[in-house]
Amino acid sequence: MKFTFVTLFQNIVEGYFQDSILKRAIKKDILQIEYLNPRDFSDSKHNKVDDTAVGGGAGMVMNPQPLCAALNALKSIDEDVHIIFLTPVAKPFKQRDAKRLAKKSHVAFVSGRYEGIDERVIEKYADEVFSIGDYILTGGELASLVICDSVSRNVNGVLGNSDSLSVESFETSLLEAPSFSKPKDYEGNCVPSEYLKGNHSRIRSLKLVLSEYKTKFFRPEQFIKYNCTSAMGFLPKETKR
Numbered sequence: 001m002k003f004t005f006v007t008l009f010q011n012i013v014e015g016y017f018q019d020s021i022l023k024r025a026i027k028k029d030i031l032q033i034e035y036l037n038p039r040d041f042s043d044s045k046h047n048k049v050d051d052t053a054v055g056g057g058a059g060m061v062m063n064p065q066p067l068c069a070a071l072n073a074l075k076s077i078d079e080d081v082h083i084i085f086l087t088p089v090a091k092p093f094k095q096r097d098a099k100r101l102a103k104k105s106h107v108a109f110v111s112g113r114y115e116g117i118d119e120r121v122i123e124k125y126a127d128e129v130f131s132i133g134d135y136i137l138t139g140g141e142l143a144s145l146v147i148c149d150s151v152s153r154n155v156n157g158v159l160g161n162s163d164s165l166s167v168e169s170f171e172t173s174l175l176e177a178p179s180f181s182k183p184k185d186y187e188g189n190c191v192p193s194e195y196l197k198g199n200h201s202r203i204r205s206l207k208l209v210l211s212e213y214k215t216k217f218f219r220p221e222q223f224i225k226y227n228c229t230s231a232m233g234f235l236p237k238e239t240k241r
């Protein structure tokens, strides 16, 4: 799968792929990463990419010309590229979007800086527009990396162990149960004893209870959606409430 980052700040993005899981996926050619700088497409004398907002307002807005030229170039190479704009004024990105986008062959992320992107560019080129949360970042680069990361781990072959996808938070309506590593006793704090006894059906049951508690505490609105009664049937007697 290919990702193209349309950004004025390639350096911000590049570093993320230089270690760990995504680095390995790039090395194996499961993922390809490319960059396009709108400044290289500017037809102004000093490669200008932004200007003051028409109608007033603080800050600079990214001009249509360099961005449109960059996106035209991108589409002329791959007409199937799926173009995503990042802005706080958009639908929230969800895990189900990550799974859906992982089936695309080529996704491009267009990151705005300054006060944003001329709306006409978004209208013309956006296949989708996403926000990663109700807060304002200084640009779309971090948002595009967040989305790229969560899409990538749903691409076949990127994660070593595909099992780790199926039990993750947001794959079901419950948050994932807590995980523990060794030692079993760390400075007097012990791993739950059930985790140590090797009875996998009982461990699964306990994890379900812990998932329910976590979801209820951290995401009460999500817990309401969860059909608690159907899950209760799987609980062992001593944990039934």
Ligand code: ADE
Pocket: 086, 087, 088, 130, 131, 132, 133, 134, 135, 136, 137, 138, 139, 140, 143
């Ligand atoms: N650009 C600035 N803030 C953003 C956000 N919250 N999500 C996506 N893009 C952004």
